[in-house]
Amino acid sequence: MPHILIVEDEAAIADTLIYALQADGHSTEWVTLGSAAVDRQRAQPADLIILDIGLPDITGFDTCRQLRRFTEVPVMFLTARNDEIDRVVGLEIGADDYVVKPFSPREVTARVRAILKRMAPRADSAVEPIKTAPLHLDTLRMQITYHGQPLALTRHEFRLLQCLIEQPQRVFSREQLLDALGVAADVGYERTIDSHIKSLRAKLRQVAGAAEPIQTHRGLGYSYCPEQA
Secondary structure, three states: OOOOEEEOOOOOHHHHHHHHHHHOOOOEEEOOOHHHHHHHHHOOOOEEEEOOEEEEEEOOOHHHHHOOOOOOOOOOEOOOOOOOOHHHHHHHHOEEEEOOOOHHHHHHHHHHHHHHHHHHHOOOOOOOOEEEEEEEEEEEOOOEEEEOEEEEOOOHHHHHHHHHOOOOOEEEHHHHHHHHHOHHHHOOOOOHHHHHHHHHHHHHHHHOOOOEEEEEEOOOEEEOOOHHH
């Protein structure tokens, strides 16, 4: 039974989510503060966190940043605002979905199921490691090494680089890469891929400063080029 941590300071909204999620077969826990969510995730990790942005102590964004220091748990943001900048920031710091209030409880439970399904191990994850020198992808261990050095990647960075490595030379659009991250396709902010690519390139350059394995195709997207690695 997936365990969902709800971080919401409005009791009526929390009660609605608890009822809907439990009716859908999930166990739930409710806290009202961002700091409490961080402490709870350290003590008893949830399978997914529903996180309100407007919390009494620290913002949902800051809460997510603190969570990302030690966990890649899926995060769904709740907010009363629908500003583009909010959505972009949320996705850049590692959110998996974004729901604007007022929302349908049925929609939230459907999105939760979709996120958990995307997070489930893939049937083909037991394949042999992929070696496209100098990058080595091991899906069983969720590890990518570059010139023999393990890369410290976030979950989104790992999935993004995995997608590129598995099909060298193929040009992926931002929308296709966003889908590979497991972010809901209807979020529609493909440009957040640029931020993840920038971070990935920085980590690759720490190992091989002159190499450019991730190629930009203006107006199209990105590809992995082994010859440039």
